[in-house]
Amino acid sequence: MSDTAIDPRYGTKPPKRPLRLSWGDERVRGIVYQILVVGIVGSIAYWLFSNTMHNLEVRRIATGWGFLEREAGLPIAEFLIPYDPTDTYLRALQVGVLNTLKVAVIGIVLATILGTILGVLKLSKNWLVSRVVGAYIEIVRDLPLLLQLLFWYALLQGLPGPRQAIHPATGVFLSNRGLKLPFFEWEGPHNWALLLMLIGAVGTYFYRRAARAKQMADGQPRAIWPAATVMMLVVPLGAWYAMGAPFTPDIPALRGFNFQGGLTVSPEFFALLLGLTLYTAGFIAEIVRAGILSVSQGQWEAAEALGLPRGRVMNLVVLPQALRVIIPPMTSQFLNITKNSSLAVAIGYQDIVSIANTTLNQTGQAIEGIAIIMVVYLTISLSISLFMNWYNSKIALVER
Amino acid sequence: MSAAETLHSSVQTNAPPAISLAGVNKWFGALHVLRDINLDIALGERVVVCGPSGSGKSTMIRCINRLEEHQQGKIVVDGIELSDDLKSLDAIRREVGMVFQSFNLFPHLTILENCTLAPIWVRKMPKKEAEALAMEYLERVRIPEQALKYPGQLSGGQQQRVAIARALCMKPKIMLFDEPTSALDPEMIKEVLDTMVMLAETGMTMICVTHEMGFARQVADRVVFMDRGEIVETGEPTALFENPQTERLQLFLSQILRGH
């Protein structure tokens, strides 16, 4: 006989065991327990539901989604899609969702950048730097976010009016009307350039993969940055230039009692973004720090002993391991930013919670209003979770 | 050759067996880990189970106290058939003690509390009585002075002896050992084996999964060799080791000897 013979332990299937109707059988007990628990939970839910139905009837509260088609008549200060108070509630709610996404996405990007920088600085060998960063982290983490938001908002409101605005550079004004920044007129070619840049990023990704594959085949490492520069910078800029290179600066200036032109960041949005970013960066910094520390010194030493250059060690050995530790808690921080953006309602930034809340106050349809809030957040949370799980499983190590 | 033919060679057939496995099969998903296991163990018999890793030997003894569920066949322990009935399970767990490879002492309890836990809660013994009993067994494994320490403060060998005492405190009729010395440093193996030899001398029915051939020769009435989920060969230790009948056992023995 030989070891290479087919393993006889494969190929058969276990028999199904019949269920014996006896209290002594664990499975029978399991089924009874489950029926009991589900029954209790179900009857509580039914009780609450029937009470609600009765109450709605008694109080003559309308139900259903008809109100979505009605005119909202609610003014919204900031919108990403055209909106007017004569539009429907549905439109208003869409504006709210986009406002939530706007602050969440920008907040996630800024907090990740700031948090990563702080996390690395916390590990600095310079005592003063690591202490200052440590104090910052401790302070933002130990104060309620709502308090921080109110604080920033109060501070922004305490700024002088437009006429006495703080004016640190040409076209930049900071006043109690918010932050004004210079921008340029956005025209068609800009869209094209942006699109080409995105295509270039995707192209760079595939180029990198192809270059890796070739390196594996012939052993020659290839530089990626020249191709990346061409695809993501030279081509878009060239296209923009070819289309006439439109560039009309749009610099805000004081006219009468307010500013004209430029990019406006409202005090509400500014306070919310500032608060969310500064708060979450404190948490992200700790995650990044822990992730870097989780890769033991032995890994650096082992990789360097193999003769890998330092940059490659970071790229090939340390970062993949640190990311495995960093990604899961980072996911929950991204979810937290999104959920915490709902505090907007306290300082008057009109996100989905604020608009749904106004809607339910105006229509009296509390259940529908809250259902909308919950569905929106569950959808966002689920999407972020699914994406991050996918990314995490891509980089996860197989551990036994 | 068939396993069934050599099965009853050394069993005293006049008394009912303490443990009887008949046609036992078990699967982990699609993997058939135990294949038609037939084995009778008499009261007072000491059986050593050996075989390469993944051969199903641990799974087999874990089926005996139902840490694993078998899916086909019949297991009778001390006259009680293992079935889906939770009552039979409770009864069997009282009669069968088990010692694990990784000790599995409860780190949040003292040595004494580890030993008195089951007598108090399962046997419903008064605390004083349980403590007296525990001290008796701790003396027998020769570590009474450690009674008030926590497991983390003991060496591996001491921990494993406590684990043996903990199992004995339930006054089991049968003791199962699942590779009790595999997680130990070489210098501690002997103290645990000595304890097991001493236990064997008291006439305890023992089934022991181990690769300690010296121990097998010294105390085992019978050695069972398993490979790929089946019992390949059984027999009296000297005969089995010196005159292996199958190629698989020869290969296994040569690997074991090379390893030592």
Add this chain to the structure above:
Amino acid sequence: MSITTDSLPVAPRLAPALSVGWLGWVRANLFSSWLNSLVTIALAYFIVKYAIGFVDWAFVNAIWSVPNDAAGRPDTSSCRDNKGLGACWAVINEKHRFMLFGTYPYEQHWRPAVVCVLFVGLYIVSAMRRFWRMELALIWAAVLTVIAVLMWGGVLGMPYVPQERWGGLPITLILATFGLAFAFPLAILVALGRRSKLPAIKALCVLYVELIRGVPLISLLFMASVMFPLFLPEGMNIDKLLRAQIAIILFAGAYLAEVVRGGLQALSKGQYEAAEALGLSYWQKTGLIILPQALRLVIPPLVNTFIGFFKDTSLVLIIGIFDLLTAGKTAIIEPMWQGFAVEVYVTIGLIYFVFCFAMSQYSAKLESELNHGRRR
């Protein structure tokens, strides 16, 4: 080390002067390279500059109290003139009772004050390891009962104070502590349920946890404030604070359940098997072996989660419940005090910070201790 000096072949030499002592420390930690020195100096300059600015604002130029005007009301004009130069602590001086205790009857303020002290005492006792046993649950039950009696009164000669008049710090502490006390048992059950082999029970627990964790606390608080009244039969009503408390319990329960589940997962399978092999039943195994170990393991993350919803209780501001933050915000609603929000928020921040900082330091210390213990 057992090496003695006389076994060393050479006499010990002193390390170079610049690598030891405080000078060595400064060199190694602040001025180890040109770049480092530059960073240190620049950072130190900014710290000193802003520290001086802050001290000027908060102490040197600050106004601590204001005179009353003819109508007997505080005259805040001096504070307004001083704006931007110095803090107006007069607002705190004037309003601190209101910020701490809200609209609780003034002459009865000793009762919420005692309640706050009791809460702090309860936290300290809970933090001590020698109280980590079943008796702690009894201590909690007793203290929470005393707190309820003190707040409501109506017995022992204390006049009855309706819940609508409670406010300030006690509300924050009540929401957080009662939230923990009720959410914790719920969390344990849910965590066990989520690891159950029974699919229906597992599904229910997963649904509960994921649903709650997927939505912001605000939406639960809104639900508590506008939907709970619809849930109950006609005529039956529960007050606003209790509704918010229920929302916080449901919220905290889901997060704590995940923490507890982490502890359950961290235990080795061998612990479960050893308990089973000894013949312990499911509840004996869980109560005697699994939970005592799992909970001990998760105390640091548990404290961190508690810090989280200690801060999160401030969200009740949005549904108009009178906690510490709401009291602070309300204190500056009068026209004469408007514009002094920063002073009030700094003060309230200080109170939150003291609580959260103490807890986070405790959790960090405990974690390093537990890690140390495990490594041993």
